[in-house]
Amino acid sequence: MPEIAYLGPPGTFTEQATRALTEGFDAALIPYDTVPRALAAIRAGEVLAAGVPVENSVEGSVPATLDALVTGEPLVAVREVLLPVRFDLLARPGVELAQVRTVASHPHALAQVRDWLAANLPDAAQRVTSSTAAAAEATEAGEFDAALAAPVVTEHYRSLVPLARGLADVRDAVTRFLLVRRPGPLPEPTGADRTSVAAVIGDEVGSLTELLSELSLRGINLSRIESRPTKDRLGEYRFFLDFDGHVADARIGDALTALRRRCNEVRFLGSYPKADRAPATVRPSASEQAFRASAKWLEDVRAGRLA
């Protein structure tokens, strides 16, 4: 059975996401205590792949993941999932909401359910733990009255029962997770794919504009951009870009060769089906057929068959 790493401890949202990312094939999920260690385990051949968080609509991007992806041997994403950030409030059997005097969770979880706690448990003391799963464990052990945790946590702390479900002050908060592995055969294009790259350029005025022009001139729709200074050279930036399309598509391949010529470094981070399944729109001048026809035309011109 293939082994898949994830950011532990067991019972967190990353475990829940990694279950979704590996749906359809038997895999043993192995927790690691940091994202860099989970990715190092892939590079060392200890695991086949890893499930890692990449961005959260409330907390922002996950720089630990972005940095670990571009440091060391190449890795590529092959699947993505979006997980709604909603917590369950869990307690030991027989404990009722009105009896809850202490609520424990990770600080981010407490922050994301702040309004709900103020309205429903105004007198309960809040206790912080190192993870949502650690809060569940301590609650089961009797240390706290209730824990805010991912629904999957009850697979590990089976005596706990929900007092409330699906809690979130921001209703549409989601976290995006990727299944990452060593380079190999790519996922098949589906017509609704995303490609991720990291591109390093100097900070000359206009260099980013020119880089993005290589995408927009080919009708490629950017869905995310984020700059991070590289640690190697002052004034050098690494841009993490997500855009619609698959590297097997002619327009994406053509754009990537242009980025490769233009940038100090380009790392391909994968082409994989978009979780929302929204098909890419392709303008006629950037279609497969248009690329094929223009290549054929150039070949004919160069051979003296056309003018």
Added chain:
Amino acid sequence: MPEIAYLGPPGTFTEQATRALTEGFDAALIPYDTVPRALAAIRAGEVLAAGVPVENSVEGSVPATLDALVTGEPLVAVREVLLPVRFDLLARPGVELAQVRTVASHPHALAQVRDWLAANLPDAAQRVTSSTAAAAEATEAGEFDAALAAPVVTEHYRSLVPLARGLADVRDAVTRFLLVRRPGPLPEPTGADRTSVAAVIGDEVGSLTELLSELSLRGINLSRIESRPTKDRLGEYRFFLDFDGHVADARIGDALTALRRRCNEVRFLGSYPKADRAPATVRPSASEQAFRASAKWLEDVRAGRLA
């Protein structure tokens, strides 16, 4: 004495940064428990300004700050500071490093000193608290042997003494903080300024490229870009942009009017001296003199004095 809000509790890096941001004028610093509440206090006229974190080179941007800046009445940044992220390990007097059995701090702080702890306190148990300052408070109370906290924390928990100073696994980690207030007279241009804006555009292919071209065509150097989906409309993005120059500069003013014409929404988030004092380079065609001369020329042409 003017009152200045900051993200509390007292004794954290944000207090330390807000002291630096308000250096040179007497101010009473008032802690608030979230960034949105600190900014709401400015909008309500309860405080003059607020010191808030905006990005961290290890943890990434601070979405709570970005989102709170663009929601509600306008606010502008008037000053920035960069604070190195380095922790002190603090204990009660008489406690020696070899005696430390428990170390407490915020999970982010424990993560940023992970290697140092593994090398120097491999057997100490790690305990999480809701803030670095809460760890210091509990250590003073005898609950833990040592706390990882900001140096400023000893102003509040005066009995604590450092066992080690300036701890950080990543040596050059910094956090950028802004002093934010209601719109009013702007800081004077210094020749080494930064301008921040939030611009909302639809996701038509090329709209970001065109927006950035308005900057690069005027020789304006972008130092940061980050996209965040707006919560209002699907497929609409808000870009947080930082670039060199002051809104009083001709090239910056000219670019901002172009952004205003082009974008669904542009919010000016301030022009303020850069913490690193690195002067902006201005190409001849984007100099003040060039803008003045070209305006004069157009005026003459329109008046029939030149052709």
